[in-house]
Amino acid sequence: MYTVTLTKGVPDFSEGAVSFDEDGHLERGKTPTVMNPNDRFALEAALQTKVRHGGTAAVMSMGPPGYGEVLQEAMSSVYADELFLLSDREMAAADTWATSITLATGIERIAETREQPDLVFAGFKTADGETGHTGPQTCWCLDWPILTHVIALDIDETERTIRVKRLVEGDIEEIETVEAPLPAMIVTDPEFEPTYRKAEHRLTFKDLREETTERAESYEEHLTTWDHAELNLDPDYIGLDGSPTIVSGVDPIPKAPSEREATVVDPGDEAGMESVLDELLPYTNRAAAGGD
Template identity: 30%
Template sequence: MNIVVLVKQVPDSGAERTLSASDNTVERGSANNVINEMDEYAIEEALKIKEAHGGEVTVLTMGPERATESIRKALSMGPDKAVHVQDDALHGSCAVATSKVLATALGTLNADLIICGAESTDGRVQVLPHMIAERLGIAALTGARKLTVDGAQLTAERQTDEGYEVVTAATPAVVSVWDTINEPRYPSFKGIMAAKKKPVQTLSLADLGVAADEVGAAGATSAVVEFAKRPVRTAGTKVVDEGEGGVQLVQYLVTEKFV
């Protein structure tokens, strides 16, 4: 089975993140950038399927040159090769443009199965799996907590607030996964060394036949108009109960429009 895993490099969610004052996009140049956490579960699931059914796993990333660091980290876990879509014109791309570029790249890879994280920790829009599937004209099994492969038949348990749904589809298909699906493996020293020699193909917009004005800030369908840092936390209002504490509390809640 030919499996492609979508991997995104994002600022570390454990560190402070901010937007760039120059164009209101996520500040990535000075951030500690890592693989999107949910994508590691997608990589692990792809490797498990390969180990059980054979085939090849390819990592696909869209991002600047520094995203190569995350590509090598992904390859050290076990995938066979990677494709890096890299072009300066991509900076500031919205989800719609991103789905167009990734779907175009996927069209050259003849994937039986496309796996990705259910969301990225920087955007958290959860729409790319659906958009990509729509552009490719294939099924989307989203939010999976369990995935079973039986030949060309896929069965997924889709995680919901109330429990889970069982959904099925035939390959080719897009599957997005949550962090409940498995436990990602740690790269071994051998895997880290092997990753340095694995092939990484770099593609530009010209290679994909996508016009520059269809992506980036110029082609974005949405944009951040303005932003402000979170206000500094101040001391709260203290209610001292001297017989009228309940009344004061209710008055405060009314003033703050909680009741």
């Protein structure tokens, strides 16, 4: 099995230091970057596939050169064999449509230079855009089957099919089972949980973890970077020029206060401890129930 997991670096909103230019475009060079949280579920699904079926696990991202560290983190998570970074100035400021075109072309490039991927995994949505568009749009460009909100999956290598359980939300939450031929795109739900029921799978998991530690430390040796020319992409269809989305406005994210007021109470101070109890009492179930 050859799998590709799509991941992205997103602003570290917890730092409260997200920077935008005057046109409303995120200034990634001035903003701390972390791996998109929802991508971790996609990485777990790819790792489960590698443990159960073997083969090669690759991780791909589109972004600036600094995304190499995000890919290094992804390699540690999914015990990946190969990393791919799609990066140059022509790809900058892309919306989800231009991003999807670039990613799909990168996946096709893997098929040409490595082997045809069997599965591509993507997270549910990103923390910065939250559109949930990139996975489905990339799949549309590839013209593959897509299975979304996946919470569990099984692969039949002989029949070249994948069967998944997906979460359907409506008036009530339901789980449906869907089957599709390979290759296919899998968009994982945050409720995805990998399972390793067989002893051989748990042993493989342990071996892969030990093997990947050293590989992740020298991740640059396993990193392939492609620019738009190497992907044969027309600059008019990627990056900002290829993005039909228009940002009408951006609200700045306020920085969290560096200091907060606090009252220090010595445990030996009986009056002080009583004041603490008086503060907490209204929030207890006991108070709500009218207890003494």
